[in-house]
Amino acid sequence: xxxxxxxxxxxxxxxxxxxxxxxxxxxxxxxxxxxxxxxxxxxxxxxxxxxxxxxxxxxxxxxxxxxxxxxxxxxxxxxxxxxxxxxxxxxxxxxxxxxxxxxxxxxxxxxxxxxxxxxxxxxxxxxxxxxxxxxxxxxxxxxxxxxxxxxxxxxxxx
Amino acid sequence: xxxxxxxxxxxxxxxxxxxxxxxxxxxxxxxxxxxxxxxxxxxxxxxxxxxxxxxxxxxxxxxxxxxxxxxxxxxxxxxxxxxxxxxxxxxxxxxxxxxxxxxxxxxxxxxxxxxxxxxxxxxxxxxxxxxxxxxxxxxxxxxxxxxxxxxxxxxxxxxxxxxxxxxxxxxxxxxxxxxxxxxxxxxxxxxxxxxxxxxxxxxxxxxxxxxxxxxxxxxxxxxxxxxxxxxxxxxxxxxxxxxxxxxxxxxxxxxxxxxxxxxxxxxxxxxxxxxxxxxxxxxxxxxxxxxxxxxxxxxxxxxxxxxxxxxxxxxxxxxxxxxxxxxxxxxxxxxxxxxxxxxxxxxxxxxxxxxxxxxxxxxxxxxxxxxxxxxxxxxxxxxxxxxxxxxxxxxxxxxxxxxxxxxxxxxxxxxxxxxxxxxxxxxxxxxxxxxxxxxxxxxxxxxxxxxxxxxxxxxxxxxxxxxxxxxxxxxxxxxxxxxxxxxxxxxxxxxxxxxxxxxxxxx
Numbered sequence: 001x002x003x004x005x006x007x008x009x010x011x012x013x014x015x016x017x018x019x020x021x022x023x024x025x026x027x028x029x030x031x032x033x034x035x036x037x038x039x040x041x042x043x044x045x046x047x048x049x050x051x052x053x054x055x056x057x058x059x060x061x062x063x064x065x066x067x068x069x070x071x072x073x074x075x076x077x078x079x080x081x082x083x084x085x086x087x088x089x090x091x092x093x094x095x096x097x098x099x100x101x102x103x104x105x106x107x108x109x110x111x112x113x114x115x116x117x118x119x120x121x122x123x124x125x126x127x128x129x130x131x132x133x134x135x136x137x138x139x140x141x142x143x144x145x146x147x148x149x150x151x152x153x154x155x156x157x158x
Numbered sequence: 159x160x161x162x163x164x165x166x167x168x169x170x171x172x173x174x175x176x177x178x179x180x181x182x183x184x185x186x187x188x189x190x191x192x193x194x195x196x197x198x199x200x201x202x203x204x205x206x207x208x209x210x211x212x213x214x215x216x217x218x219x220x221x222x223x224x225x226x227x228x229x230x231x232x233x234x235x236x237x238x239x240x241x242x243x244x245x246x247x248x249x250x251x252x253x254x255x256x257x258x259x260x261x262x263x264x265x266x267x268x269x270x271x272x273x274x275x276x277x278x279x280x281x282x283x284x285x286x287x288x289x290x291x292x293x294x295x296x297x298x299x300x301x302x303x304x305x306x307x308x309x310x311x312x313x314x315x316x317x318x319x320x321x322x323x324x325x326x327x328x329x330x331x332x333x334x335x336x337x338x339x340x341x342x343x344x345x346x347x348x349x350x351x352x353x354x355x356x357x358x359x360x361x362x363x364x365x366x367x368x369x370x371x372x373x374x375x376x377x378x379x380x381x382x383x384x385x386x387x388x389x390x391x392x393x394x395x396x397x398x399x400x401x402x403x404x405x406x407x408x409x410x411x412x413x414x415x416x417x418x419x420x421x422x423x424x425x426x427x428x429x430x431x432x433x434x435x436x437x438x439x440x441x442x443x444x445x446x447x448x449x450x451x452x453x454x455x456x457x458x459x460x461x462x463x464x465x466x467x468x469x470x471x472x473x474x475x476x477x478x479x480x481x482x483x484x485x486x487x488x489x490x491x492x493x494x495x496x497x498x499x500x501x502x503x504x505x506x507x508x509x510x511x512x513x514x515x516x517x518x519x520x521x522x523x524x525x526x527x528x529x530x531x532x533x534x535x536x537x538x539x540x541x542x543x544x545x546x547x548x549x550x551x552x553x554x555x556x557x558x559x560x561x562x563x564x565x566x567x568x569x570x571x572x573x574x575x576x577x578x579x580x581x582x583x584x585x586x587x588x589x590x591x592x593x594x595x596x597x598x599x600x601x602x603x604x605x606x607x608x609x610x611x612x613x614x615x616x617x618x619x620x621x622x623x624x625x626x627x628x629x630x631x632x633x634x635x636x637x638x639x640x641x642x643x644x645x646x647x648x649x650x651x652x653x654x655x656x657x658x659x660x661x662x663x664x665x
């Protein structure tokens with residue numbers, strides 16, 4: 001009997017729900033309201049804990065399937081996903097430091113390059129045009145026409 | 159009622175509403191026609207543009223996206239053999255074979271016209287049934303509301319294909335997200351761990367955008383350079399053959415039962431919470447095949463398959479709008495975003511929405527009706543462009559969409575906190591999808607969580623007897639339906655246990 005991906009997910013959710021369930025019992029009760037602030041969360045968390053435990057059980061009782069490569073199934077490129085998340089993370093960090101315009105040019109350019117590396121000068125020019133265009137068009141549309149203020153850079157003041 | 163509708167039509171026909179409606183419909187058609195870009199993602203992209211508009215203009219733009227996107231998906235179906243959006247999935251079964259048989263024009267225009275007629279028929283139900291439904295909902299007390307929300311969540315969790323348990327857990331995660339922050343009765347902080355960052359709870363829209371947009375984009379990036387991006391038999395750039403619009407319309411109206419029944423199927427699926435257009439498209443296709451005199455022709459380019467799927471997915475939009483306007487429950491993820499946009503503008507959806515905001519309610523009806531001629535005009539004028547747009551690469555699209563997601567989160571209250579929430583839930587959404595957890599129940603839990611708690615506490619404060627939830631006829635009936643729905647799902651899961659096939663996540 002071995003634990004699979006579902007079982008691990010169930011265990012993580014079970015742990016979260018039990019920790020929060022204990023926390024919900026520690027919430028103070030209110031004098032005028034018949035049920036305290038922990039009443040509803042404790043119902044949700046009990047339900048979640050029970051469902052998580054069942055998921056773990058279901059996973060443990062499941063016979064291990066024979067894993068075989070399905071012909072024609074798409075090959076997953078998880079490296080690209082990690083890189084994309086990292087670039088988005090860096091963008092979110094840089095946004096208040098460099099400001100929307102500069103950070104967006106860098107973000108769009110770098111993510112495009114990561115997803116499909118340009119090889120010719122023309123492809124690089126297209127990449128730069130899309131990066132600049134996205135930043136400028138969104139800046140003008142939001143700031144000038146829709147009056148939505150976008151982040152200014154603490155480092156650049158721009 | 160007709161006076162109000164006429165007033166709504168005249169109102170929306172003004173430039174300040176027509177322009178956002180037309181632009182929304184255009185973006186919807188383009189977004190729908192891009193494989194890998196769903197209508198939900200398109201409406202999320204449009205969302206930040208609506209912050210600066212007046213509420214009706216913003217909602218008109220979103221309605222346009224919804225209608226346009228429901229139709230746009232058929233272009234990729236007919237030319238690439240893959241659905242542009244999940245709502246068009248069944249159009250692929252006959253649209254692509256018909257195109258390969260040398261009739262791409264007939265396939266595409268059968269779909270466009272079926273969308274128009276299905277959508278407009280759906281509008282009749284939207285206009286005439288939403289009010290009576292809201293009147294029924296007005297009779298509800300907190301017990302009935304609580305039970306209605308429980309039924310909605312049970313149905314959505316039960317309909318998930320992978321695992322009922324995961325559907326229920328996904329619902330619980332959505333509900334759990336809503337309890338973080340101050341409680342709605344006494345403002346006691348819950349599960350904040352002393353952090354000011356989550357003291358006010360997680361804002362709904364950044365969570366929704368993070369979960370949906372990131373989960374979808376990242377899942378698409380996994381397959382970049384994979385076989386799905388290089389269709390074996392793409393017809394992109396093909397010239398449409400000469401054909402008559404009149405003939406296409408006659409072909410549709412020669413089968414009035416098919417059109418009407420597909421519309422009703424789409425409408426019912428739309429009314430049921432958070433099920434979505436893909437189910438309506440497939441179900442209408444299945445029904446059309448069952449009722450057809452020539453079922454053997456389905457899958458080989460049969461016009462009935464295209465008509466059923468497209469009429470149904472556009473009627474599904476009207477059903478979803480009915481649910482949101484009568485009960486305040488989103489029919490699917492697109493209306494969930496619309497619900498969020500309404501909240502930003504200080505509008506409370508639910509049974510009082512129509513009576514308290516008649517201009518806005520009839521404005522939405524009018525926008526829905528007018529979006530169809532707009533969509534038709536866009537298709538007529540820009541079909542050559544749309545025939546090419548399906549080939550836009552994900553490497554170009556993904557960064558632009560992500561920028562608009564960040565702007566959408568940031569512009570909510572001009573703080574970076576919403577962007578951090580977006581990123582956090584982007585990771586959570588992706589991990590959940592990879593673990594096989596469906597996102598629709600989570601979103602419904604997220605939307606209904608506060609309302610469930612408020613109605614539960616209100617019911618207990620009114621009368622502490624918990625049996626009232628079961629003994630009040632409507633409340634008891636709704637709870638019984640919820641139990642039945644879960645029991646049915648368990649039965650179906652047990653029946654199909656040995657036929658589980660790994661499928662693409664449906665956003």
